[in-house]
Amino acid sequence: MTYKLACKDTGVSCPFVAQGETIDEMMEVAVKHAKEEHGYTDEQINDPETQKMIKAAIKQE
Numbered sequence: 354m355t356y357k358l359a360c361k362d363t364g365v366s367c368p369f370v371a372q373g374e375t376i377d378e379m380m381e382v383a384v385k386h387a388k389e390e391h392g393y394t395d396e397q398i399n400d401p402e403t404q405k406m407i408k409a410a411i412k413q414e
């Protein structure tokens with residue numbers, strides 16, 4: 354099972370797709386990318402609305 358989170362599914366125009374074998378592993382990649390490439394802060398990432406959007410955008414393959 355692979356978990357995927359496409360940046361574009363969170364409303365950003367970006368081709369990056371975070372992947373991982375667990376949600377935690379995938380989120381670590383996604384959060385690092387969001388901070389480095391999009392200037393997100395921990396506060397923004399931990400916002401309940403953002404968390405809801407992220408969870409809705411996660412895909413399993």
Ligand SMILES: [Zn+2]
Nearest residue numbers: 360367369390
């Ligand atoms: Zn991105």
